[in-house]
Amino acid sequence: MSLGKKLRVGILGCAGVAAKSAIPAFRNVFGLELVGIASRDSSKVAEWAEKFSLKAYSSYEELITDPTIDAVYVPLPIGLHEQWVIAAARQGKQILCEKSLGHSLDAVKRMMQACQDAGVVLFENFMCDAHPQHAVVEQAIVHDKIGKPVVFKSYFGFPPLQGQGFRYDLALGGGALNDAGAYTVFMARKLFQEEPIAVTAVLDNGNYAVDVHGSALLEFSAGRTALVAFGFENMYQNNYELWGTKGILRVGRAYSIPPEMKPQIELCVNEQMQEIVTSLECLPANHFTLIFEQFRDVVERNEQSEKKRYYDSILAQARVLEAVRISARDKRRVLLNEVI
Incomplete structure (x- = not known):
C-alpha cells in the first residue's frame, strides 16, 4: 500500500x-x-x-x-x-x-x-490480544509480582442463546471450542509465551450436533499447566487467573469487554496469613480499534518477517485446538508433536 x-x-x-x-x-x-x-x-x-x-x-x-x-x-x-x-x-x-x-x-x-x-x-x-489489560498483567509478571507463574485457569461461557443459530450448526463450524474455548487457549499461550507440550480434553455435545461444553488441561514446560473450561449452556463467565509462587493475578472481563468498561485486574498476595488484594490500574479501551490498527500497520509495513510471525501464531493456535479435538475424540492425552 x-x-x-x-x-x-x-x-x-x-x-x-x-x-x-x-x-x-x-x-x-x-x-x-x-x-x-x-x-x-x-x-x-x-x-x-x-x-x-x-x-x-x-x-x-x-x-x-x-x-x-x-x-x-x-x-x-x-x-x-x-x-x-x-x-x-x-x-x-x-x-x-x-x-x-x-x-x-x-x-x-x-x-x-x-x-x-x-x-x-x-x-x-483475537481482539483481546490488543487490550491493554493483558499488558498490565504481563508487566506484573515481569516485575515479579506473583513470582513464577505456575497455573493459568480460565472460564469463558454463557447461557443458552436464543434461537441457537450458527453456533449450534456443525456444517457452519459451530461448537463451544471454536467459539469460546479458543480464547482461553489463546490467552494461556500468550501469558506463558510458549506452546503447550500436551493436551487432555473433554468435549460434550449434550443433545446437539456440536460441543456445547468443554474443558482441557494444557501442559507447558517446567511443570506449568493451564486449566480451561468453556460452554454455551453455562452461567456467564469471562475471566482468567494466573497463579504464581508468590501471588495470583485475576482478570474479571478477560475476553469480551465493552470499550467503556474499566478493566477489573486484581493482584492477590499473602501477608502474615492474610490475603491482600490490590487493584491494578488500566484505562478502558476499544480492543477492536486497537487490533484493527495493528492490522493496518502490518499491511503498511509489508514486512515478510512480520507477516510470518502472524502466520506462525495462527498455525500454533490451530494445532492446539486440533489436539483438544483429538484428545476428546480418542479419550487420551495428546502430545503436540503428534499434531502436524
Missing part, C-alpha cells in the same frame, strides 16, 4: 459482531476506509448499506473481485471461512478474519497456504 493511501475495506456478511463492534471500530482507525458490505440477502444488505453509509454488494464474489477493495473483514460463520478467505486471497485482498479461523487444522493450513502464495496479510481476530 502506498504511503498516504487509505486501506479500503469491505465486509463479507451482515454479522452481529460487525454492526455492534467492527463497523464503529473501523471508523475510528486512521488510514482505514470502510467502503462496502456484501450479503446474499439483498434486502438485508440494502438495509445495512443505507444504515452505515456503505456500498452494497449482492454477493461475496462481487465484493472480493472489486479492484477498488484492498482488504476484507470476514465475520462469517467459521464453517464458511475457508472458502471465502481463500477466494479473497486469490484476489490479492488483505484479510482480517474472525476467530476461530478454521474448523480444523487442515482448513487453517489451506487458508494460510493461499494467503502466503498471494503474499497477503492474514489476521485471526
Whole structure:
C-alpha cells in the first residue's frame, strides 16, 4: 500500500459482531476506509448499506473481485471461512478474519497456504490480544509480582442463546471450542509465551450436533499447566487467573469487554496469613480499534518477517485446538508433536 493511501475495506456478511463492534471500530482507525458490505440477502444488505453509509454488494464474489477493495473483514460463520478467505486471497485482498479461523487444522493450513502464495496479510481476530489489560498483567509478571507463574485457569461461557443459530450448526463450524474455548487457549499461550507440550480434553455435545461444553488441561514446560473450561449452556463467565509462587493475578472481563468498561485486574498476595488484594490500574479501551490498527500497520509495513510471525501464531493456535479435538475424540492425552 502506498504511503498516504487509505486501506479500503469491505465486509463479507451482515454479522452481529460487525454492526455492534467492527463497523464503529473501523471508523475510528486512521488510514482505514470502510467502503462496502456484501450479503446474499439483498434486502438485508440494502438495509445495512443505507444504515452505515456503505456500498452494497449482492454477493461475496462481487465484493472480493472489486479492484477498488484492498482488504476484507470476514465475520462469517467459521464453517464458511475457508472458502471465502481463500477466494479473497486469490484476489490479492488483505484479510482480517474472525476467530476461530478454521474448523480444523487442515482448513487453517489451506487458508494460510493461499494467503502466503498471494503474499497477503492474514489476521485471526483475537481482539483481546490488543487490550491493554493483558499488558498490565504481563508487566506484573515481569516485575515479579506473583513470582513464577505456575497455573493459568480460565472460564469463558454463557447461557443458552436464543434461537441457537450458527453456533449450534456443525456444517457452519459451530461448537463451544471454536467459539469460546479458543480464547482461553489463546490467552494461556500468550501469558506463558510458549506452546503447550500436551493436551487432555473433554468435549460434550449434550443433545446437539456440536460441543456445547468443554474443558482441557494444557501442559507447558517446567511443570506449568493451564486449566480451561468453556460452554454455551453455562452461567456467564469471562475471566482468567494466573497463579504464581508468590501471588495470583485475576482478570474479571478477560475476553469480551465493552470499550467503556474499566478493566477489573486484581493482584492477590499473602501477608502474615492474610490475603491482600490490590487493584491494578488500566484505562478502558476499544480492543477492536486497537487490533484493527495493528492490522493496518502490518499491511503498511509489508514486512515478510512480520507477516510470518502472524502466520506462525495462527498455525500454533490451530494445532492446539486440533489436539483438544483429538484428545476428546480418542479419550487420551495428546502430545503436540503428534499434531502436524
